[in-house]
Amino acid sequence: MSAPRSFGLRDADLLRHQPYINGAWASGDGIPLEVTNPATGEILGSVETITPESVAHAVAAAEVAFPAWRARPAQERGALLEKWHDLILQHADDLARIMTLEQGKPLDEARGEVQSGAAFAKWFAEEGQRVYGEIVPSPANDRRLLVFREAVGVCAAITPWNFPSSMIVRKAAPALAAGCPLILKPAETTPFSALALAELARRAGFPPGVFNVVLGDPAKIGKVFTGHPAIRKISFTGSTRVGRLLLAEAAQQVQKVTLELGGNAPFIVFEDADLDAAVAGAIAAKFRNAGQVCVAVNRILAHASLFDRFVERFAAAAAALKVGNGLEADVRFGPLITQPSLDRITALVADAVAGGARIVTGGKPHALGGLFYEPTVLTHAAPDARVLREEIFGPLVTIQPFADDAEAIRIANDTEYGLASYFYTRDLGRLFRISGALQFGMVAVNTPVIASAASPFGGIKASGLGREGSRHGILDYLELKTVWVAGL
Ligand code: ADP
Numbered sequence: 001m002s003a004p005r006s007f008g009l010r011d012a013d014l015l016r017h018q019p020y021i022n023g024a025w026a027s028g029d030g031i032p033l034e035v036t037n038p039a040t041g042e043i044l045g046s047v048e049t050i051t052p053e054s055v056a057h058a059v060a061a062a063e064v065a066f067p068a069w070r071a072r073p074a075q076e077r078g079a080l081l082e083k084w085h086d087l088i089l090q091h092a093d094d095l096a097r098i099m100t101l102e103q104g105k106p107l108d109e110a111r112g113e114v115q116s117g118a119a120f121a122k123w124f125a126e127e128g129q130r131v132y133g134e135i136v137p138s139p140a141n142d143r144r145l146l147v148f149r150e151a152v153g154v155c156a157a158i159t160p161w162n163f164p165s166s167m168i169v170r171k172a173a174p175a176l177a178a179g180c181p182l183i184l185k186p187a188e189t190t191p192f193s194a195l196a197l198a199e200l201a202r203r204a205g206f207p208p209g210v211f212n213v214v215l216g217d218p219a220k221i222g223k224v225f226t227g228h229p230a231i232r233k234i235s236f237t238g239s240t241r242v243g244r245l246l247l248a249e250a251a252q253q254v255q256k257v258t259l260e261l262g263g264n265a266p267f268i269v270f271e272d273a274d275l276d277a278a279v280a281g282a283i284a285a286k287f288r289n290a291g292q293v294c295v296a297v298n299r300i301l302a303h304a305s306l307f308d309r310f311v312e313r314f315a316a317a318a319a320a321l322k323v324g325n326g327l328e329a330d331v332r333f334g335p336l337i338t339q340p341s342l343d344r345i346t347a348l349v350a351d352a353v354a355g356g357a358r359i360v361t362g363g364k365p366h367a368l369g370g371l372f373y374e375p376t377v378l379t380h381a382a383p384d385a386r387v388l389r390e391e392i393f394g395p396l397v398t399i400q401p402f403a404d405d406a407e408a409i410r411i412a413n414d415t416e417y418g419l420a421s422y423f424y425t426r427d428l429g430r431l432f433r434i435s436g437a438l439q440f441g442m443v444a445v446n447t448p449v450i451a452s453a454a455s456p457f458g459g460i461k462a463s464g465l466g467r468e469g470s471r472h473g474i475l476d477y478l479e480l481k482t483v484w485v486a487g488l
Pocket of ligand 1: 242
């Protein structure tokens with residue numbers, strides 16, 4: 001093996017191989033999990049997993065930790081989150097390196113993710129101190145009506161591999177800030193990023209049982225989470241398929257559920273758009289992380305008057321993107337995560353072409369081989385082509401023309417998903433009309449950037465339930481308690 005076991009980290013102790021339970025690194029009792037570098041195919045190492053029974057023990061430890069953690073003043077919980085935030089930033093280079101090695105995204109993008117993830121720790125450290133209750137005007141003079149917000153209880157989180165660091169902090173920080181212990185099950189393909197965050201949480205000094213990371217069979221662990229009466233909330237980011245499953249299973253214990261699921265984002269270029277900005281924005285919102293992003297552009301709609309110009313410029317910009325190992329300089333996107341992901345992209349292109357689509361650029365696995373795929377642009381896809389109906393999750397996009405605003409809106413909303421949407425215009429009236437008409441949880445106007453710790457992130461329809469980030473992000477980890485005081 002050419003890769004050094006330390007991954008070339010400055011702080012080799014960030015590379016952990018065991019579950020983190022009740023404030024300690026635990027021994028695995030399940031089948032070890034091998035982790036592969038998607039850029040090279042080499043095995044990076046393996047991590048220990050645990051059985052569902054041991055996961056239940058982790059839940060029990062969190063249950064024991066809950067009363068004292070909830071009772072800590074929010075300022076103290078926030079101070080620990082601030083420490084975690086500072087440690088994450090201090091070790092951003094190492095965390096980025098771990099991420100690029102196991103996930104494949106370019107190093108700069110990985111560092112950006114680590115930093116934007118850390119921002120959630122800071123945001124919720126502060127937000128936890130602003131969990132205000134209410135004093136409601138009483139309907140009777142001898143009574144008072146008070147409303148408190150209280151920590152919901154032990155929470156579970158299941159996170160994906162495409163943002164293996166920020167998705168974790170985005171869930172853990174509001175849970176911990178609200179006073180809820182958390183059991184996290186990260187994605188099997190990217191466990192080292194999760195375990196490095198656990199090591200930094202250990203160093204930050206969270207009490208035992210408050211933050212736990214378990215690895216093992218995902219379906220079985222999901223069942224432990226949904227079947228356990230102590231777990232009061234589940235937060236999931238991943239596919240709509242698994243989200244539906246967890247939502248149904250969570251019915252048993254009537255758990256709160258937050259779901260960030262798939263998307264099918266339209267990117268609309270109106271006739272008055274700044275074309276340069278629209279091309280640059282579409283490139284950024286499509287090819288970041290090789291298109292493996294729930295808010296990635298899935299369908300570009302370009303007004304008929306500029307369709308040909310847009311296609312030409314966008315395809316030229318896409319074709320110029322450097323594909324390669326994320327550790328190399330200037331690489332704009334890396335490999336797909338696994339062979340099935342690559343096979344899916346190949347199948348989506350074949351399906352579209354069979355239905356009449358034309359390949360403007362790309363259209364096949366990259367000459368680099370392995371899990372690399374060319375930046376691919378299609379036009380003339382049939383309305384029922386899979387590439388227009390399904391979430392793509394790869395460096396592939398279609399461009400289609402539209403005649404007027406009404407047609408753009410009709411096409412954009414014609415999807416079961418409702419996560420992100422984008423459009424470019426310089427007309428103020430159109431800006432408000434179109435953002436009002438788009439059936440999506442998030443609308444980005446004249447920008448490819450749609451996420452920040454300060455803004456509510458989430459979707460409608462089959463894209464999910466609830467919001468993460470912003471002041472709303474902590475509310476899902478809280479319950480209202482109404483207190484009537486009588487006989488005054
Ligand atoms: P993707 O297809 O992008 O990997 P998934 O929804 O399959 O998306 O995975 C997201 C997360 O859900 C991962 O952590 C994965 O292990 C977990 N997961 C997959 N299947 C299940 C399941 N049946 N129950 C609970 N979690 C699951």
